[in-house]
Amino acid sequence: MEWDTQISHVTSKASRVLGLMRRNLYNCSEKIKETAYTALVRPHVEYASVVWDPYTKTHTNKLEKIQRNAARFLKNNHERTPGTVTKLLSDLDWQSLQHRRQVARLALLYKINNNLVDIPSDRYLTPATRQGLRHRNNYSFQIPFGRLNIHKNFNRTIKEWNTLPESITSSPSTETFKTHCTNYI
Template identity: 55%
Template sequence: MVKSHPYLGVHLQDDLGWNSHIGHATSKARRMQGVISRNLYSCPQKLKETAYFSFVRPHVEYACTVWDPHQKNHKTKIERVQRNAARFVKSNYERTKGTVTNFLQDLGWQPLEDRRRAARLTLMYKITNNEVDIPSDHYLTPVTRPSRRNNSKSFLQHQKRLSSHNKSFFPRTIIDWNSLQEDIVKAPSVQAFKNHLYQINQQ
């Protein structure tokens, strides 16, 4: 019996974990970063940045609404891909504490964890507005009496004993969705919704 198997570009494990997929994704991203580093080391910063966005980052974001990890070691492993890319883009490999953090701030790159959260919430927006072929009534139960802490489009949280369930897309994203402000969940378009999320991440 196999422990994991790729399906549509995502490695599924028999224990419903994501260690195998994250390992494959970060490995592919590092190999592509190596190719770019060897061939574009003397190019302008903007070109290096575009190469990272186009050829490296997609490897650690493909289908991330499905496998977005909650374990600290997995999140650190993924963020390391971006931190190494920042050193390359800046042509600076100093090991002084705080150097890479300053690079990321100067470049204006959001943490990959924030981008994955935004991707999950954007998919939730599309589901609630019938913009994707995922029937919301199968997975979402509207709250009949919204509290002051939640918006008027909040949903009930269905928690189970299994962590693999509680950290999966719907249970986890419902918590994030319910915490959004009223004007965000009622945004008139997907782009307006994304703009709201971007502003939140920049704060």
């Protein structure tokens, strides 16, 4: 099972909406353009991303290109010199879409572990039997065996979870977890 079709569909739709914004909001303020981007474009590239979050560099770059194009449009800066878009993203204080998806995946695992969603934790999460260098917290889980691409996101999320400090994994609420996780990663 590959995610090429999903990634292509998501990037195509987000690009079309961004093009619509370029045509209709060209003379608007940065604040209006940013609000339009976060309300109209970003949901397309983040909807259900905990399931299809790409693990290949090609797919990740395809998605990040949407945000980079949005930053150019927002700041009305279309220079092609190296580092221009990186500086624009820094000025806008936008996290990469990859980082946002990673926090979303970890937040879902937090919700599963704390029975905040209707996914049985005992069916999918097995506590780690021994603590080692890879586990920094008492809430570590064993990584299930799986060769299919469909397992890669779940296994990657558990690996990332196991490296989080216990102060983050034992957060009292989902919002606290997301805040600590965003600042830690």
